[in-house]
Amino acid sequence: MSYTKRFDGRKFDEMRKTEAKIGVIKRADGSAMFKIGDTIAIAAVYGPRKLHPRFLQNPSKGILRCNYDMASFSVPDRKRPGPSRRSSEISLVTAKSLSPVLDLSKHPNAVIDLFIEITQANAGTRCAGITAASMALAHAGITMKDLVSSISVGKVSDKVVVDLDKEEEDHEEGATDIPIAYSPRTKDFTLLQLDGNVSKKELKEALEMSKKGCEEIYKLQVKTLKDHFKGEGK
Numbered sequence: 152m153s154y155t156k157r158f159d160g161r162k163f164d165e166m167r168k169t170e171a172k173i174g175v176i177k178r179a180d181g182s183a184m185f186k187i188g189d190t191i192a193i194a195a196v197y198g199p200r201k202l203h204p205r206f207l208q209n210p211s212k213g214i215l216r217c218n219y220d221m222a223s224f225s226v227p228d229r230k231r232p233g234p235s236r237r238s239s240e241i242s243l244v245t246a247k248s249l250s251p252v253l254d255l256s257k258h259p260n261a262v263i264d265l266f267i268e269i270t271q272a273n274a275g276t277r278c279a280g281i282t283a284a285s286m287a288l289a290h291a292g293i294t295m296k297d298l299v300s301s302i303s304v305g306k307v308s309d310k311v312v313v314d315l316d317k318e319e320e321d322h323e324e325g326a327t328d329i330p331i332a333y334s335p336r337t338k339d340f341t342l343l344q345l346d347g348n349v350s351k352k353e354l355k356e357a358l359e360m361s362k363k364g365c366e367e368i369y370k371l372q373v374k375t376l377k378d379h380f381k382g383e384g385k
C-alpha cells in the first residue's frame with residue numbers, strides 16, 4: 152500500500168514546527184535549545200579550555216569533544232541511563248559534522264567541550280542536537296565559517312519525506328532514515344547517514360528536500376542568534 156497521507160497530516164516536504172532559543176544554560180560559555188515537533192535538544196559549550204590530561208594536548212590544534220545523551224524520561228519507555236553504543240556513535244558523528252566549520256588550529260592544546268542532552272525524543276534527535284550545538288558554538292563566540300543545519304529525510308513506504316517522526320520511522324512497510332547535516336553557505340554536506348534502502352533517484356530527491364529543510368532551519372538559527380545578540384546590546 153502506498154503512503155498517501157502522512158500520519159500527522161503534514162505535506163511530504165514539510166517539517167515539523169521548529170523553535171530555537173539561545174542562552175538556556177546560564178553557566179555555560181554558549182548554549183542553545185532547538186525543538187522540532189516533539190523532539191527537544193539542549194546544547195551547552197564550555198571552552199575552549201586547556202585539555203587535560205596533558206598528553207592528549209595537540210600543539211597544532213584543539214579538539215571538539217562531544218557528548219550526546221538522551222534523558223531517561225525523554226521517551227515513554229524509560230531509556231536506560233548512561234552511555235551506550237548508540238550515544239557514542241552519535242557523539243562521534245556530531246563532532247565530525249561540526250568540525251568542518253570550525254578552525255581548531257586557532258585553539259592549540261585546547262578542548263571545546265560540547266554537551267547535548269535530548270530532553271524529549273520523537274525521532275531526529277541527532278539532527279536536532281547538531282542544530283542546537285551549532286548555535287551554542289556560535290553563542291560561545293567560537294570562530295566559525297558557517298552554521299551547520301541538520302534534518303533527517305528518508306522514505307516511508309514508497310514516499311520520500313522530510314523530518315520523519317517516530318511513528319513514520321516505525322512504519323509497518325519499512326522506513327529509511329537519512330540524517331543530514333549541511334552548511335548552507337559553503338553548500339557542503341557534513342553528515343550523511345543512511346539506515347534502510349533507497350534508489351539513486353530517491354536519494355537525489357531526498358537530498359534536495361534536505362537542503363530545502365536545512366535552509367529553513369538555518370534562517371531560524373541566524374534570526375535567533377541575531378535577536379539574542381541585539382537584546383544583549385540594549
Ligand code: UDP
Pocket residue numbers: 226230231237272273274275276277278317320328330
Ligand atoms: N529511541 C528510543 N529509545 C532509545 C533510542 C531511541 O525510544 O533508547 C527512539 C527516539 O524517539 C529516537 C528514535 O528512537 O529519536 C530514533 O532513534 P535513532 O537511533 O534512529 O536516532 P535519531 O533519529 O533520534 O537521531
